[in-house]
Amino acid sequence: MTQLFAGIAGRSLDIEALREVFAGQSIAPDFTYRSMDEASLDFLHRTVDNSEVYFIANRKERDEQAECSFRVSGKRPELWDPVTGESRSAEAFKQAGGRTSLPLEFAPYGSLFVVFRQPIGVEVQGEAKRNFAVYSNPQEIHGPWAVSFDPKWGGPANVEFSKLLSWTARPEDGIKYYSGTATYRTSFDLPALQGPHARVALNLGEVEYAAQVRLNGKDLGPLWTKPFRVEITDVVKPAGNVLEIDVANLWPNRIVGDSRLPPERRYTHTNIVYNQDTPLAESGLLGPVQLEVIEAKVR
Template sequence: MIDFIHRRDDAADADWYLLQSGEPGRIVEADVRFRVTGKIPELWDPVTGEIREAAVWREKDGVTELPMSFPINGAMFVVFRKPSAGREPLVTFSPVKAFTGVVDSRAIVLKNGKPGVLAFDSGRFTGQTKSGKTVAAEVTAPAPIALDGPWTVSFDPGLGGPAEPVVFEKLTSLHEHTDPKIKYYSGPASYKRTIEIPAAMLGEGRRLMLDLGQVIELAEVRLNGRKIAVAWCPPYAVDLTAAARPGANDLEIIAVNKWHNRWIGDEQLPPDVDTVLPNFGGLNRTPVRFPDWAKQGKKSPNGRILFSTFMPRTKEDKLGAAGLLGPVTLRGGVEAELK
């Protein structure tokens, strides 16, 4: 199921559709029909801001049919505003692998207007054009590079984290660490390491993607000191092409988690305020009164990090996964013409 909103702009002679996956937590693939003909469907990505022409579409019985693939909880704008006269789009396309919703090979429109493929997988890609011509490309994509470790991880001491960086030989959830300053940590954690990028992954017609794997909850990616993007929803993947260089590159991933674990960590310490259950019921305790140290903007005298008008966790509550879990992988793509 796909949810949508449609807006028609008569002055601009354009149609705007916002489509969203209606199946939370699932990858969705569907042939979507639009009550528009004679226009090129454009795909406007609301997460990355990328605008591109759809490579595969067909007109039939007064509608435009567009094969679409949505990552988990994904969305896409589809805009019809440019005449399609003289265009020879693909009407079918066969990838090498099934859609995963992360870094996938896909049909594209090349700069010369011809049909092509952006391939992250090796193999033979085939399609059929509007005129019935069968086209194909045999592509050898670079092998993915796993960034297993070690990672040097830095925390914010002001949020209860260690004052010095800690080396993680492999990526694991922060809540599994033996150090309480990491186990109960909530806030930004900076993961750094130097990566080697082969020249074969860069250059004209190449695309370099960083697949972060699992992130709890979001992550900012920096390469060679340059902020690339913030990955805050699936797919947790970022385009490194513009900032990458052959050879050594400095990679930093700043992962941020929720306050859940910090609340539980604070509950391991002596209370710093008298609390009471609210009259309206519930399990969240509230302070009887604001303590003087909070009024004065000072820190808790008992070493707690958080203070609020309600206390949502207890010391017995279960910790949640946190940080960069991975696996983190470099994936190289190759553009090739289908002919």
């Protein structure tokens, strides 16, 4: 250790100085990546028993694709989704020079665990071209949408949205300043997407801030981060599908609305201060809500 850091004695321990020392000792970076458009990824690495566990995070609010390289070989890479808890073996990867590289894709501010634990020969290579499905042929569900708000919090029990837009863009004060959960309902027929055996996803587009999806009475779970997408292959019918989406926003809009009311008519009582000039936060299901074909990973 003394020899390792001798090269930076008397110098500040900045990243470039450490890189020089490690390069001088022929120590390769633990994790590197290449992208076409200046991605910003960060990582953590922990050894757990005989497994190497990497957590990779996208630090930008945009989709990213990157070729990621890990200082690991002789173990099959697995991809673990921290949002859904699902895990699977990577099908696209290369091993060379004591490293494993594989193409990864990230949602805005998204993240992945890459786990190396199952031994394989160092000569084994993944044969696929990518590790993630492709979503294609989007078909929009136009509505109209029947929307139910909670009257206890000032919203209308029933209203129709001919198109999706932020609650803050509506003229009704009960919707503009609403905070809480509202339920969107509509029905649709399944268009001819790509053959009778195509896998189908529902993409909600933009949601402010979280959603719960039900299709034909089946609860498909919460969606609280981008992409707001869920597979519906086993639930969707050729015709007469009933879609329900609960959407919840945050509290500031209701507090801003209450600042316009006399105290006895307010819905909230808090020491948090917002006033009439505080900008409202976009809220609700903004869409577009689309059906998409899930294509298999390209080989």
